[in-house]
Amino acid sequence: MRATIRDVAREAGVSIATVSRVMRESDGVRAATRERVLDAARTLEFVPSHLGRQLAERRHAANGIVFPDLSGPYYAEVVLGYESVAGELGRSVLILSTRGRDDAEAAVEAMAERCDGLVILGRTVSNRTVERLAARGANIVLVARPPVGGVDSVTARNRGSARALTEHLLDLGARRLVFVGDPSTSPDVGERLRGVREALVPRSEVVIHHVDHLDEQAGARLVGDYLTRALPDAFVCANDELALGMLRRLRAAGVDIPGRVMVTGWDDVMAAEYAGLTTVRQPMRDLGATAARLLDELISGARAHPRHEVLPTELVIRSTTLGKDTP
Amino acid sequence: MRATIRDVAREAGVSIATVSRVMRESDGVRAATRERVLDAARTLEFVPSHLGRQLAERRHAANGIVFPDLSGPYYAEVVLGYESVAGELGRSVLILSTRGRDDAEAAVEAMAERCDGLVILGRTVSNRTVERLAARGANIVLVARPPVGGVDSVTARNRGSARALTEHLLDLGARRLVFVGDPSTSPDVGERLRGVREALVPRSEVVIHHVDHLDEQAGARLVGDYLTRALPDAFVCANDELALGMLRRLRAAGVDIPGRVMVTGWDDVMAAEYAGLTTVRQPMRDLGATAARLLDELISGARAHPRHEVLPTELVIRSTTLGKDTP
């Protein structure tokens, strides 16, 4: 059995209160006494129990982060940015992936019980759940999701860059665009579509091609629909994975890109560079880091009013819209 | 203030023990009583405190996982596989990234205090720390790292596939190989190099090109060294990112691949496919899932003797060793 505070107290010939003071480095303990306690702790290999401490302090010293998945580079980067800041702030990080979980909402609520606050990415849980948690007093920061009630949020600029991306396509002569992705799958995607629409000029148009999953398979699959009929001037994909999937099939079919059709993605994942994909880069790590800081302010009570941060994004032009096909 | 078990007991007119029984779904409570308690809990919005429960049960119901980084796809996938199994087993998952942390060892030891067991990936902490934790009674599973003492481990087959990969290169006529990566950075890399050596035939040779970081930048950088002098027949890279970085620079310099020089990676990340990179696929998600199961056995005390799992890997041949340069 591991040594407890009482064992140390006995060994050092002091009370448990004194041991507690020494271990917490609170002052008001004579140097000689402190030494005796530290000696005792060392010989007994005493390590204060987090469990006991947390119960007494009624705090977890841990934060949670909820995300749909970690396969794509996007969420992994966000989580990483989050972890690094949370770690610096002395908090442990609990993770929860809702992918393939039918009890996501319950799992998130359970998680909320185990930490002092949590970050929720994208469309992992319903607004109702967010509101219920907030009402219950949980500290919450939403990422890549529009604000709900008085809850903090951090998002990357979608509309403006989608507009810039679209203007780039229009400049190159594109008029018939197909937006690939479902605006209802994520708030981000909805905003991107809005940006595309805002950029339209007379005689240009955008058609939405709905897909359920924003992954390579879906992208590759939908190419078939277009090989038998007319191709648009450009495919504006909701994310890179979708675009990469399309690209592969289009190239395999010998379609000239960007000559015959242009393709764009969103995120600027690592593979995008190798595929020569024009896309929009998001500050993924910063999203996580910013969320961690906002959450810390909430937990430490340094701030009462909600904040909504919007981080900048950047258009990255490559060969799928400009230049020859080989990257 | 949130309701406690005592509030519910008072509201329902029973003792706290009964409330506890109902909340834990332990039987031996009359249906009518249970209903009264559940009603009271509902009206008071009572949610049992994990803190109190954990202290009483002296367990955390949480596992930790320690990794160097999450940027590459490799660790993200392992973590994902881990989280999904741990989640199913009803455990929360704590994460800790050692990247850019100078107090990694201390952070890991602190983490060990907050969970019932932990998984350690690669070379994140020293053997000494692993041994100290094990001696202290911590439940540990090592991933992508050779066994230490009586500690569980899970690794992917490195040597055999490295041998197969090398034989593939030799079959294509390669004789002068350069192994890129530092065997000392990770045990996996050391094993891969060993596999390469085992495959060598008379008049073939392998030279090691040491690099500190196994990322794209490092790969791109070291290409310069070879453009001014003779290229080998093949670059065998310790991972895909390194290979992708080299590939980009080599292609930019107009070097014919695989005609002039062949290139191979390891991991089969998403970008590898777009780059046409010959590589070895690892069951990344499975590594994490297997680790989670082993850890659960340790924690639940279902197993006493250490286990060492080795998962299969698969050679994936693409255009950087076979075929024309365009993927």
Next chain:
DNA sequence: TTGAAAGCGCTAACAA
């Protein structure tokens, strides 16, 4: 500067 004692919110052994 130190100690005694009362919690923190729960579980679990024992008694009724």
Next chain:
DNA sequence: TTGTTAGCGCTTTCAA
């Protein structure tokens, strides 16, 4: 079937 009570390991008044 239910209640009483003693912890779990710590923090934190309040007194000395």
